[in-house]
Amino acid sequence: MQTQQPPSRSFRNQLIRITDWFAFPLRASHYVELVNPLWTTHKMQAQVVKVWDETKDARTITLKPGTNWRLHRAGQHIRIGIPVEGRHYTRTYTISSAPERSDGLFTITVKAIDDGRVSRHIVRNIKVGDFLPVGLPQGDFYLPDASPIQxxxxxxxxxxxxxxxxxxxxxxxxxxxxxxxxxxxxxxxxxxxxxxxxxxxxxxxxxxxxxxxxxxxxxxxxxxxxxxxxxxxxxxxxxxxxxxxxxxxxxxxxxxxxxxxxxxxxxxxxxxRFMAEFAEVPADATGGKVTFARSGVEVDADSQMNLLRVAEEAGMNPPHGCRMGICHTCNTTLKSGCVRDLRSGEILNEAGAIVQTCVCAAAGDCELDL
Ligand code: FES
The missing domain is CATH 3.40.50.80 (Nucleotide-binding domain of ferredoxin-NADP reductase (FNR) module)
Incomplete structure (x- = not known):
């Protein structure tokens, strides 16, 4: 069987610059994706090359990253996009392999959680050959290089x-x-x-x-x-x-x-942490009517459920990443009304305030620019 070898980086970059002229309004990378999704430069992808069951409900996925990948530090995590039943979800998983692997591959190890639609999908359905969008390694949970520690x-x-x-x-x-x-x-x-x-x-x-x-x-x-x-x-x-x-x-x-x-x-x-730490919501707190203005969706929400989940349960597919208040991918603007930051209990009620939908809940009626 013949294997596809990626072109050298400098030759490829030159080629991309030239072909971008001809590919307008798309970019050459969109056409390259048709040949090999790992060569694209407009988004980063990784291909599943192995799946391995660690326990009855945990699976290690070995991934081959595409162009522009950056080596991780041991302890860091990445965002991975997962298509499930026609919808696109993003989740954050820690890389479980060492950066010293000589084959250029890396692994994530995922445990299926009972009500976790995405984790269950990864553990049960992801198969060798699948391509998944990935982000670069992030996070500051790693051992120091210099100082010796025990x-x-x-x-x-x-x-x-x-x-x-x-x-x-x-x-x-x-x-x-x-x-x-x-x-x-x-x-x-x-x-x-x-x-x-x-x-x-x-x-x-x-x-x-x-x-x-x-x-x-x-x-x-x-x-x-x-x-x-x-x-x-x-x-x-x-x-x-x-x-x-x-x-x-x-x-x-x-x-x-x-x-x-x-x-x-x-x-x-x-x-x-795998989840944000939430403060206790006051017993007398109330939710309200949430209006997602650009989507034209209106829905009642309680004072506990984060607005990202409220939107998803209403059939929307809003942008998100870590789902724990770190990456800010879910940020939107408060147009009117009142929301509560579930981590600190702080109330946001100024029009124009930035709302992280994954860690904020309705604190009365509110309207979001989403
Ligand atoms: S999804 Fe990452 S901060 Fe909300």
């Missing part, structure tokens, strides 16, 4: 992915420092990368894994094994001297924040 990883469930990228990277660089790792999962067989982590524990002199299983085997009952100061002291007595990198559900991260704050060493705790 990491303590505390992860739970799919929160293992950034830590896995970092661990793989440390091994690839042959510079594994003294590393403690506490990982929570319901059962032994639910541990994503379980086999690889246990092999690391056996083979890497300075890496120590402490697995905590939070459910009784064969039963749906919870054990008492949840994060506590006693557990931390037991597994990692020198935790105060280490830099902690943590990723997992909000309840675990809050418990870590309190523990590190009480110890007066919050600066040593580095946290990666």
């Amino acid at each position: 990491p303590l990883f505390i992860t739970a469930g799919s929160g293992i992915t950034p830590a896995m990228s970092m661990l793989r990277s440390l091994i690839a660089q042959h510079r594994m420092p003294s590393t403690e790792h506490i990982h929570f999962a319901p059962h032994e067989f639910d541990v994503i990368f379980g086999k690889e982590l246990r092999a690391m524990d056996a083979e890497q002199k300075y890496y120590h894994l402490h697995e905590v299983h939070t459910r009784k085997f064969g039963e749906d009952q919870h054990t008492d094994s949840h994060f506590s100061l006693e557990m931390l002291e037991q597994f990692c007595p020198d935790w105060r001297e280490r830099d902690c990198y943590a990723c997992g559900p909000a309840s675990l991260l809050s418990a870590l924040e309190s523990t590190w704050e009480e110890a007066g060493i919050s600066r040593r705790l580095h946290i990666e």
